[in-house]
Amino acid sequence: MDHARWHTMARKQYQGSSWNDSEVFLGHSGGLDTEGNELPRLVYVSREKRPGFQHHKKAGAMNALVRVSAVLTNGQYMLNLDCDHYINNSKAVREAMCFLMDPNLGPQVCYVQFPQRFDGIDRNDRYANRNTVFFDINLRGLDGIQGPVYVGTGCVFNRTAIYGYEPPIKAKKPGFLASLCGGKKKASKSKKRSSDKKKSNKHVDSSVPVFNLEDIEEGVEGAGFDDEKSVLMSQMSLEKRFGQSAAFVASTLMEYGGVPQSSTPESLLKEAIHVISCGYEDKSEWGTEIGWIYGSVTEDILTGFKMHARGWRSVYCMPKRPAFKGSAPINLSDRLNQVLRWALGSVEILFSRHCPLWYGYGGRLKFLERFAYINTTIYPLTSLPLLVYCILPAICLLTGKFIMPEISNLASIWFIALFLSIFATGILEMRWSGVGIDEWWRNEQFWVIGGISAHLFAVFQGLLKVLAGIDTNFTVTSKANDEEGDFAELYMFKWTTLLIPPTTILIINMVGVVAGTSYAINSGYQSWGPLFGKLFFAFWVIVHLYPFLKGLMGRQNRTPTIVIVWAVLLASIFSLLWVRVDPFTTRLAGPNIQTCGINC
Numbered sequence: 001m002d003h004a005r006w007h008t009m010a011r012k013q014y015q016g017s018s019w020n021d022s023e024v025f026l027g028h029s030g031g032l033d034t035e036g037n038e039l040p041r042l043v044y045v046s047r048e049k050r051p052g053f054q055h056h057k058k059a060g061a062m063n064a065l066v067r068v069s070a071v072l073t074n075g076q077y078m079l080n081l082d083c084d085h086y087i088n089n090s091k092a093v094r095e096a097m098c099f100l101m102d103p104n105l106g107p108q109v110c111y112v113q114f115p116q117r118f119d120g121i122d123r124n125d126r127y128a129n130r131n132t133v134f135f136d137i138n139l140r141g142l143d144g145i146q147g148p149v150y151v152g153t154g155c156v157f158n159r160t161a162i163y164g165y166e167p168p169i170k171a172k173k174p175g176f177l178a179s180l181c182g183g184k185k186k187a188s189k190s191k192k193r194s195s196d197k198k199k200s201n202k203h204v205d206s207s208v209p210v211f212n213l214e215d216i217e218e219g220v221e222g223a224g225f226d227d228e229k230s231v232l233m234s235q236m237s238l239e240k241r242f243g244q245s246a247a248f249v250a251s252t253l254m255e256y257g258g259v260p261q262s263s264t265p266e267s268l269l270k271e272a273i274h275v276i277s278c279g280y281e282d283k284s285e286w287g288t289e290i291g292w293i294y295g296s297v298t299e300d301i302l303t304g305f306k307m308h309a310r311g312w313r314s315v316y317c318m319p320k321r322p323a324f325k326g327s328a329p330i331n332l333s334d335r336l337n338q339v340l341r342w343a344l345g346s347v348e349i350l351f352s353r354h355c356p357l358w359y360g361y362g363g364r365l366k367f368l369e370r371f372a373y374i375n376t377t378i379y380p381l382t383s384l385p386l387l388v389y390c391i392l393p394a395i396c397l398l399t400g401k402f403i404m405p406e407i408s409n410l411a412s413i414w415f416i417a418l419f420l421s422i423f424a425t426g427i428l429e430m431r432w433s434g435v436g437i438d439e440w441w442r443n444e445q446f447w448v449i450g451g452i453s454a455h456l457f458a459v460f461q462g463l464l465k466v467l468a469g470i471d472t473n474f475t476v477t478s479k480a481n482d483e484e485g486d487f488a489e490l491y492m493f494k495w496t497t498l499l500i501p502p503t504t505i506l507i508i509n510m511v512g513v514v515a516g517t518s519y520a521i522n523s524g525y526q527s528w529g530p531l532f533g534k535l536f537f538a539f540w541v542i543v544h545l546y547p548f549l550k551g552l553m554g555r556q557n558r559t560p561t562i563v564i565v566w567a568v569l570l571a572s573i574f575s576l577l578w579v580r581v582d583p584f585t586t587r588l589a590g591p592n593i594q595t596c597g598i599n600c
């Protein structure tokens with residue numbers, strides 16, 4: 001089946017899923033490899049959904065899959081892909097396993113994240129759908145701290161991390177400085193190590209018991225297991241945590257995965273259906289402490305955050321040939337809605353108990369990683385100052401006032417230093433990452449477009465949810481279904497309220513340009529200097545919004561309307577110029593009074 005059709009079918013399946021029965025299809029059993037091991041097979045799962053039971057959308061679906069797979073095969077590692085993504089590089093999983101099975105690094109790694117790459121995006125990537133700055137700069141940078149955030153797809157997990165355990169404590173190698181210094185330093189070092197050990201037993205969230213992997217293994221192998229009473233105790237607490245399935249709980253204790261030899265296909269199937277019934281998660285810790293975490297429409301960020309908070313590290317893996325590819329929305333409205341959902345998810349996390357500003361101190365989250373999570377959740381708030389910056393130039397032009405304050409020398413040195421450092425960072429990032437200037441510029445443009453529409457709405461919707469409890473839906477992102485191959489989607493115009501703020505800002509800035517110019521023409525030469533200052537800022541806003549303007553114009557095959565608009569605009573400016581400033585008759589003697597017409 002070709003990809004597009006498969007994709008449509010997959011989408012239909014999850015969009016229209018209103019089945020009340022759980023279904024698990026085990027496929028055909030039979031195939032054995034040369035060593036007599038059973039070959040992998042495809043298992044199709046449709047979980048139970050029922051009115052009155054929250055199904056928790058994608059996060060709920062992932063958790064159901066985690067449990068079914070634990071009961072059926074219990075692999076130690078899992079690959080997670082969205083329904084609109086597919087495998088593009090047959091060696092990708094092996095690349096991930098290199099990290100996960102590395103004897104030194106592996107035990108600390110909760111997941112290996114691959115960048116998202118896309119098919120079917122227009123050549124110029126008008127709405128920055130590829131997100132190259134994010135995938136090739138930000139996530140790569142994070143790989144040097146505690147690892148990239150989890151972006152929802154193209155990710156191979158260590159099952160242990162999904163079950164809410166902490167990674168084993170890694171004995172710290174004595175640093176260069178410590179090895180130089182004498183015994184006194186060494187003593188303090190070892191003291192620190194033992195306090196680290198203690199830390200691992202004390203958990204990030206004291207309200208929930210999080211088991212230390214080592215304790216459990218000891219329990220299984222050690223003396224504790226002989227004592228039936230303690231087995232019963234730990235069994236009970238595990239069931240409280242993982243839900244009432246003895247088979248599932250048993251699977252969590254298998255050190256290297258796999259299922260008990262004694263199990264029959266029938267019993268496994270029965271258990272699989274049990275663990276995907278809609279009430280299974282009641283009173284367990286699914287979605288709160290283990291599995292995919294509920295409570296945000298960007299469950300991915302939250303899920304990864306909790307793992308990092310427990311001390312895991314993640315790894316970013318970018319094979320030359322893209323590992324996985326997916327589809328993205330390519331028309332303006334769908335894209336803005338997608339960005340709205342991401343921003344809303346971030347705001348939800350920011351206003352929740354998982355806010356990275358406060359959550360998990362005393363845990364093993366590195367400071368810079370925390371800082372990155374703060375950035376990933378707080379960014380929609382930047383829409384507020386951004387909105388002001390986009391309106392100010394127009395106001396300046398329309399009122400004739402210049403709102404830039406006079407600043408002291410010291411302040412301007414600070415300003416220039418900051419400006420230069422931002423500039424230098426940008427250049428260095430581009431050089432190191434291989435992101436082109438065009439991609440970077442698209443990203444800048446879409447940052448402004450998304451900022452004054454989607455991010456802004458997200459802030460208000462997020463506030464509504466927190467303050468008034470009004471929830472918004474997870475609207476599944478529409479995808480380009482580019483069977484005709486002419487990018488009809490790109491030019492599709494769909495009305496949404498998200499379009500209002502950028503349109504307004506665009507119009508007032510354009511009107512400002514015209515008004516400001518004609519005002520300057522009327523008031524003579526001395527007003528040209530300040531005019532250029534003001535025009536510069538207005539143009540800055542307009543060039544950022546240019547892709548948006550193109551999107552508004554839709555597809556005009558012959559003369560793009562945009563050209564007409566620009567033509568009209570420029571024409572009116574030049575005609576005003578021509579009428580008001582007669583270059584051949586004016587003297588150098590200041591304002592040109594004699595041609596002054598009506599409103600001098």
Ligand SMILES: O=c1ccn([C@@H]2O[C@H](COP(=O)(O)OP(=O)(O)O[C@H]3O[C@H](CO)[C@@H](O)[C@H](O)[C@H]3O)[C@@H](O)[C@H]2O)c(=O)[nH]1
Nearest residue numbers: 014057058061082083084151152153297298300338476477
């Ligand atoms: O009720 C739902 C809704 C979504 N999904 C799955 O979630 C995925 C993501 O939804 P999609 O509509 O494709 O959104 P995108 O904006 O394309 O997804 C990005 O952003 C999401 C977070 O908002 C992440 O979960 C995704 O992995 C990431 O690719 C889908 O492909 C489905 O596999 C469900 O299983 N059930």
Ligand SMILES: [Mn+2]
Nearest residue numbers: 082084327477
């Ligand atoms: Mn998607």
